[in-house]
Amino acid sequence: MTRLKMLIHHNSIPVMLCAVAIGVGLLLWHGPVWAWGFVLLGIPAQMLNEYGLHRYIFHLDPPRQQWAFNLLYQAHYGHHDFPTNTRLFFAPIWVSVPMLVLNFALVWGVLSLIVPAYALPIAAAIVLVGGVSTFLGYEWFHMTAHLNVRKTRVERHVTTLHNQHHFRDFSKWFHVSPGGEIIDRTMGTAINRDSLRNQQRIEFIRTLGMRPDDPRLIKARHHYADKYRLSANEIERAARA
Template sequence: MMQRLRILTSHAAVNLMAAACFSALAALAVWGPGWVWAFVPLGVGAQMLNEYNLHRFVFHLLPPRAQWAFDLLYRAHYGHHDFPTNEKLFFVPVWVAVPMLLFNFGALWAILAALGVADAVWIAVAIVPVGGVLAFLGYEWFHMTSHLPVRKTRVERYVTTLHNQHHFRDFTKWFHVSPGGAVIDRAMGTAIDRETLKTRQRSEFIRTLGLRPDDPRLVSARRRFATRYGLTEGEIARAAAH
């Protein structure tokens, strides 16, 4: 537990999002109307959909030809598939998490206010920085845990099994990580059944999102971010030869 807390709290985005969530919880408890707490579960569900859509449609965009665009996605997610046990690549970057929080909150507040909904700001607080961020923090915990060789609860083992299939069997399937998110994958046709799983062990489904491990864009990104992510020469060489 302490190891996981140390890793979790070492990441800036997690700390910033947690601070936003606890501040929103305190504000809601002190100044918000009591009935608005009923909207918190809606925020949890909305964030689980956001988790799926961001992972599938943004983080898994087809690799750009331009190196600068490829590097952005490498920092956001490609790097995690390249080095799935690197702790510094477990988490959503600050420059993705914080703008997402601000945009979702601002957009929801503006829409509710434009519709003349009473207490629009408190509803937006309950849905986004409370319910949504609580779900986001849960996602980060389960995602981190799925990549660590630690003792796990039954739920954590289940999440780990499905997430490993995303990494090492078919990266075009199982985009959820949070418990319960498998419902979304099944509804969207991105689940893997047992029979299909037996055929998804080819090398192109491992680590590099379908790219050759020595693809020049990957090689360049590994070199560029080696210091940031603590990549050794040996790790870079093994990744290129995988």
């Protein structure tokens, strides 16, 4: 119940739950029965979206401009910097909602050219129901991976792989959703057991290769100190890590 409460209280989750409800409503109101089958297509589509966003956007090389650095810090760098801060577990609403709108508009637009009569229900099935439900699952498993709680076998497996991303090599294991490791293996961003035995922990792992006292990091920590309740001691320790 604690995890569920933590999840629901993040500001983007109610929006995403509403998106799923709207998608179900559109399918019931305007969709043929066979359109429900496209919900399954939304699962791998969102997993690819999760991987691409995490690898190619959230792990961009640190920008020189402080404003751009701050955006990436709030989106993801800060989560690596303070991996146990619960307020940094979830995707910011300014990332998740625009991505939802963009994905829906793109899928709907393409389908409108191919099957205009069924574009809306199919897009609702793929993006609003299948995709957003998968995103909610991602948020659950990601949150769970960072909490010291009793876990299911699947949750333990996800935690093991995700810990390698955080504390062994941040250029590997970009997936979080169960089954997403297929994408990492296909894309060459997995760590196999033999490699893991010899894999050294990357220097400055929690700051994605940057020195912990990098001026951009220091400014970002202070900028978000109140929002994420970072104490002066936490900020000081992070700069010395």
